[in-house]
Amino acid sequence: MHVSSAQPKPRIAISACLIGQSVRYNGGHKASELCRQQLQAHFDWQPVCPEVAIGLGIPRDPIRLVGDPAQPSVVATRNPGTDFSGPLRQYGEQMADHLGDICGYIFMQKSPSCGLERVKVYQDNGHPAPQGGTGAYAAAFCARRPDLPVEEEGRLHDPVLRENFISRVYAYADWQRLLADGLSRGALVRFHSRYKYLLMANNPQAYRELGRLLGSLRREDDPQEVGPRYFSQLMQALRRCASRGTHCNVLQHLSGYFKDALTPQDKAELQTLIGQYQQGEVPLVVPLTLLKHHLRNHPDPYLQQQAYLQPHPESLGLRNAV
Incomplete structure (x- = not known):
């Protein structure tokens, strides 16, 4: 029928923590059994961790979104004076242009850099805004590649x-x-x-x-x-x-x-x-x-x-x- 096994595997970008790379703020990973067991045989993964890529260490002070949910800032929780939204957005635009051969992207949900929706955006009162926002890297990436299929790992279940x-x-x-x-x-x-x-x-x-x-x-x-x-x-x-x-x-x-x-x-x-x-x-x-x-x-x-x-x-x- 339609999909032939002779075709090369489609290349999919994926948050590096989802395929078991220890790149999270706490030095851990979020390995996805779904991605590693069900999908891995069919796709070539292109792992990306924007936080490590912009120079944040492992382990590191966790970051979070603050301010306007439509255009939030990204700050370190313990040192809110440093704003990482510029570097993360810039890296998102750069990777959108650089990863020309990918056919999809699987993002880590709830992440202040990679979440696609409903990421907590903290307000001055210390509580998250009701509507939530999009991770800074993911927002910039998707704005440049609007036709690319994207999804969060959590939703793929x-x-x-x-x-x-x-x-x-x-x-x-x-x-x-x-x-x-x-x-x-x-x-x-x-x-x-x-x-x-x-x-x-x-x-x-x-x-x-x-x-x-x-x-x-x-x-x-x-x-x-x-x-x-x-x-x-x-x-x-x-x-x-x-x-x-x-x-x-x-x-x-x-x-x-x-x-x-x-x-x-x-x-x-x-x-x-x-x-x-x-x-x-x-x-x-x-x-x-x-x-x-x-x-x-x-x-x-x-x-x-x-x-x-x-x-x-x-x-x-x-x-x-x-």
Whole structure:
């Protein structure tokens, strides 16, 4: 199907403490079993610790966010006179430019340098602001790389968020290969046609909008101008997680391709499994496996190239849990 084992592993930046490097303020690490056991075989890690990179020692005085949650300062807890937000933001911008070949980033949650959301931002009264903020390094990095799939390790323990993030990593890697081969009008249309059903599952509205964007392409339009705009919108759209309802809609669309090929019993069996998935009785992999079985017996070139059928290697088992 879609993701081939022949492709090089996608490269993912990751907070160094998550893969067991002892870089935390207390000299420890936060090794993630999920990253080290489930994901490591599939990705090349690019470990980063911004605090060590800007010259803070190990161990070190812990740092925290203070002030305006939208633009907090980063100070040492014992020596609040030193502000590290400038160096951390600068390093974030520098790494965003430097790590050109990554296809995703897994950040350490709650960290004043790396947390993506809900990081405590302390106020003058000594209490954190209710809304929380973003780590200084992560904020600067993500502002420069808005299309890059990013997630916090803590959120990856949710099977739906994990499946969504990793689908986006592989889509991002796929686009990088297309750019390396040369962005033509035909390549852009073929790429979109592969991602149609994944888009329909994640974001039906964006599915229609991106279809219109490419449908209105004129011969004289420059793919170098339309391509990046298309890809930005695609990556934003795929951030929405598919629901059982939107998955069922796609499964029904796919089963429509077999309406003349299957016996009434086969059709009934497929509808039963789609219904059981919709009710939450079986995971997505169950109706999908039957659909792929019918696709092998009744090949359809348009369906066979759909990213939706295999947006990531089957051995990751991500659809056994959604």
